[in-house]
Structure formats: structure tokens, C-alpha cells
Amino acid sequence: MKKIKQLVASDRWIVPFLKSQKSGLFWSILLNLFTIIAASALMFVSGYLISRAAQRPDNILLIYVPIVLTRAFGIARPVFRYAQRLVSHNWVLRFVSKSRQRLYESVASTASSIRGRLQTGEVLSLLADDLDQLQNLYLRTLFPLGAGLLVYLFVGVAVGVANWLFMLWWLFMLAIVMVIVPMFSYFANRARVHKQKQLQSQLYTDATDAVLGLQDWILSGRQKDLVAQQGRIMANLAKTKHKGMQFGWWRDFAIQMLVLILVITTLIWLGGQFRSNQMAVNFIAAFTLAIFPLVDNFVAVNQGVSEASFYEDSIERLNTLPVPDASHIEPEKLDDTTVVLNHVTFNYGNKKVIDQLDLVIQPGAKIALLGRSGSGKTTLLKLIAADILPLSGRVTIGNQSVSKLQHQLSQLVAVLDQQAYLFDTTILNNVRMGNIKATDEQVKMAIKQTGLQPLIDSLPDGYETKMQEAGTRFSGGEQQRFALARILLQDAPIVILDEPTVSLDPKTEHDVLTQIFKVLQDRTIIWVTHHLTGIDYVEKVYFLENGQFSLADTPEKLRKTSTHFQQLLAMDEFY
Known part of the structure; x- marks a missing residue:
């Protein structure tokens, strides 16, 4: 009691x-x-x-x-x-x-x-x-x-x-x-x-x-x-x-x-x-x-x-869940969305995952993060999204600490990962979760931008079609496109891609990535991947190893100078 x-x-x-x-x-x-x-x-x-x-x-x-x-x-x-x-x-x-x-x-x-x-x-x-x-x-x-x-x-x-x-x-x-x-x-x-x-x-x-x-x-x-x-x-x-x-x-x-x-x-x-x-x-x-x-x-x-x-x-x-505060004054929109990691360190117990890492991501930049499993790629994403806080150093967006941007972080950072969170309700309702206040026309426009309009037109109930639990009515590629439509509706300037195509076949993976980079061309993209399919869409590639970047350069230069990068490309072409 x-x-x-x-x-x-x-x-x-x-x-x-x-x-x-x-x-x-x-x-x-x-x-x-x-x-x-x-x-x-x-x-x-x-x-x-x-x-x-x-x-x-x-x-x-x-x-x-x-x-x-x-x-x-x-x-x-x-x-x-x-x-x-x-x-x-x-x-x-x-x-x-x-x-x-x-x-x-x-x-x-x-x-x-x-x-x-x-x-x-x-x-x-x-x-x-x-x-x-x-x-x-x-x-x-x-x-x-x-x-x-x-x-x-x-x-x-x-x-x-x-x-x-x-x-x-x-x-x-x-x-x-x-x-x-x-x-x-x-x-x-x-x-x-x-x-x-x-x-x-x-x-x-x-x-x-x-x-x-x-x-x-x-x-x-x-x-x-x-x-x-x-x-x-x-x-x-x-x-x-x-x-x-x-x-x-x-x-x-x-x-x-x-x-x-x-x-x-x-x-x-x-x-x-x-x-x-x-x-x-x-x-x-x-x-x-x-x-x-x-x-x-x-x-x-x-x-x-x-x-x-x-x-x-x-x-x-x-x-334990964050609740929208009706009395909270809407924060001012940040004009600068530069992401900066300054001497960031993070440990899991006694294991140092991120070690004095520095990174600057300019607005609109497209970068890829590569590395072995357990190298700290997902940890780095969590630090940027303020899901976890660094042991030392600072993570900022627009020169403001992400820990102080909790009330507007969902307006700044959107996440698209390998599992699309879809529910047993209509297509409109699922996509609208990106922005609850969006009109039907705005939701339909977001869906159209992802290339799903032909699919919608082929369905007897159109936008009112039930997606079934976890979106199982649709294929993996279609599920990711619906999740992408939700991201578009959310309209966040920074988008995190956490291996969103890892479970898709090569052709579907290529098509989905092409659509992602096409519709998000004006936004900052931080992409974690194991594959190099679509790597030419990014401006810079970072290899994370032992808490630091072992390589960092454009895909074009890495093709010429990095044996490891060449091996990864060869493996992707083989598979």
C-alpha cells in the first residue's frame, strides 16, 4: 500500500x-x-x-x-x-x-x-x-x-x-x-x-x-x-x-x-x-x-x-515511458543539426566499446559505419539518439547536448532498423504513427514517395487494408518501405539506418536502399551496415575497430587504397 x-x-x-x-x-x-x-x-x-x-x-x-x-x-x-x-x-x-x-x-x-x-x-x-x-x-x-x-x-x-x-x-x-x-x-x-x-x-x-x-x-x-x-x-x-x-x-x-x-x-x-x-x-x-x-x-x-x-x-x-507533457512549451527548432561526438567514451562493464571517439557529421551528410559484430556500431547510434549517455565526452546536435534535447529528440532523429514495428491495423494508421497529427493526404503522400502506390492500388481496401500483426501481410521489402513512409512523415532532419535491409534478398535490398537514399536525399543519414550494397550512395565510410575509427574516407578512395574494403566488395559481389 x-x-x-x-x-x-x-x-x-x-x-x-x-x-x-x-x-x-x-x-x-x-x-x-x-x-x-x-x-x-x-x-x-x-x-x-x-x-x-x-x-x-x-x-x-x-x-x-x-x-x-x-x-x-x-x-x-x-x-x-x-x-x-x-x-x-x-x-x-x-x-x-x-x-x-x-x-x-x-x-x-x-x-x-x-x-x-x-x-x-x-x-x-x-x-x-x-x-x-x-x-x-x-x-x-x-x-x-x-x-x-x-x-x-x-x-x-x-x-x-x-x-x-x-x-x-x-x-x-x-x-x-x-x-x-x-x-x-x-x-x-x-x-x-x-x-x-x-x-x-x-x-x-x-x-x-x-x-x-x-x-x-x-x-x-x-x-x-x-x-x-x-x-x-x-x-x-x-x-x-x-x-x-x-x-x-x-x-x-x-x-x-x-x-x-x-x-x-x-x-x-x-x-x-x-x-x-x-x-x-x-x-x-x-x-x-x-x-x-x-x-x-x-x-x-x-x-x-x-x-x-x-x-x-x-x-x-x-x-517508465516518456509521456508528452501538455504544459511543456514547444522548443525552438534547431537551425543547425550538426552532429558532433567529442572525445566520447563508453563502457559495458569493464569492456571499453567506444574510446575517446571524435566525429563530426554535417547537415545533409551521408555516412556509413562498418565494423565487426560487437565493434560498437549500435552503441554509437544509441549515443547519438540519447538512448545511453557517454561515460565521458559530449554528444551534441546543433551544439546542444543530446541529453538536454529529450523533449524534441523525436523531431530531430528518426530510426529505421531491420525490424519494422507494424501493427494489426490499417495502412493509414500504421504510417500515421510517424506523425499523429498528419492529415490523410500527408500520409498518402509519404506512402507514394516510397514507391508503394502501385501496391496500394492493387489492394481491394486500399489504404484501409489491415496489415496484420507485425505487418505479416506484406513482404520484408514492403514492410521496410512502410516504415520508411513513417520516417518521411516524422520529418526528422537526422535519420539513423540500423541495418534496415539485412534480412532482405540482394535485389530487394538494392531496391529498398535506392528508394531510401532517393527520398531522404535532403537529410542527414547515418547508416550502419555489414554489406556494401549501395555504399556509393554515401559520401564517407567509417570503419569502427577497438572503439576508434581505423579507416575513414570516401568509397571511391577506399576502393583504391584499402585492401580490406576491396575484400568486402568482392564478398558482396560473390554472394
């Missing part, structure tokens, strides 16, 4: 929305309270009516008022309930809508940073699971808890008017039901909830990895292993959920028993209060029956609090 308080105190997803939507929260809780009051009032007048009618009054007018009230409260209860559902669900869906937009913007604008920390399945888990949990936080915890506290105070005052000693007994029993039992549920259920979250996240991650690598599973003949592995996770998840349901059943049973004790003691107390008065005896059943509608609210509070551990992980994971 302490952890939840700390998370909420520094939260950037829930608290800001609560502050901006106070009226919706107020009306939802108030309408929930009115629903509970109407339900209790219905049971109260129904109990009175039954008792009074059993005395066989000689005139119908003596029970006419309870009959009318029964009808009135019978109508009021569903009306208040329906109104509360409208207000609360509209409020929550507005939150979910805004949060999903912010999350998509965060994923789209910081893809390189997220890629370094999260797998694709984990990103999908964030999108599909965590926001749903925050939705439940409102519907199943905040709203019932707020109404429950109001009922607690309302009942306490009402009983206190009749007898303050009995009021203390009521408050004591309700405190057990609404405070002690929920706290016990929270701590007893926490480990199980945490395990369930881990299994759900693992299921997302493994299933996504299996889909993306399905061809490898089939080629290796290990389909049964894949099915067995997923089956084990699902079986463990089902077992954990079943235990959680059993715990919930026993918890709700305990609450029902506590309510039964409260009903019996109330019945005994009312019998002592009203048995001497023939008319007042009708209130015994009325007051007793009015207790039962409160039970549903008590159960809802316990269920919500016991599941609070779900929200801990969701809030924590979402707050």
Missing part, C-alpha cells in the same frame, strides 16, 4: 487526469451513493409495507404511502444506476482514449529507446493490459471505494441518531468489512497477483516472439515444442487465476458472514427497541432488510482493494 502511495505521488498518467476531471469523478461517486440509498430505501419501505399489510389494515390508505414509495424507489434505483454507469464509463473511456493516444505517441516517438529496453511483446502488453488495468482501477476501486466511504459516514450518522452505543457497534463491524478485510486481502493476494501479471506478460512476449519467428520454428521442425511451451504458460496462468478466484470466494463468504452477524445483532436490537409499540414493530423488518443492499457495495470495495497489486505494476511500467 505504501508503494501505491509513492507511485501515485509521482504519477504522470492517473493523477493529472483526476485533477482535470474532478466533476466527472464527483458525479460518478455521488450517483453511486444515490443508487445504494435508493436500493436500501426500496428494501426499507418494502419491509415496512409487508409488515404493515400483514396486520390487515382496515383502510388501504394506511399503506398507500409505502406502496407509492416502493414504486418510486423501485424506479429510482435503476435510473440512478444507469446514470452512474453513463457518467462513470464515459469518464473512464475518455481517460483510456487519451491515455492510449499518449502511449502510442510515446512508443512512436521513442521507438529506439523502447526497443533497447523492451521486447515487442512487452510493448503489446503495455498497450493491451496495463491501460485496461488502470480502467479497472477507476471502475472497480476508486468509484466503489468513494461511495463506500460515503455510505460508511451516512450509516454511522443515521444509527447514531437512534443510539450512539449501537452506532459504535455498527462502525466497528463496517470497519472490519471495509478496512480490515480489504487490507488482509491486499497483502494475502499480492504475491499471487504479481505472479499472474508476470505470467500474462510472459505469455504476450513469448506469443509475439513465436509469431515473429514462426518460420524458424517451422523450418526447425519444433512446432510441438512451441505449442507445449505456450501450453505450460497458459496452464500456470489458469492455475494462478483459479487460486485467485478461490481466494475471492472465501473472502466474499467471510464478508457475508460478517454481514449476517450485523443483521442478527441489528434484528435483536430493533426487537428490543420497537416490540412494545404495535405500530413501530413494522420498522423491525424495514431496518433489517435495508442492510442487504449495502453488501454489494462492501464486496465491490474488497474486490477492488485486493486487486490493487495489479495497478502497482501497471502504473510503474507506464511511468
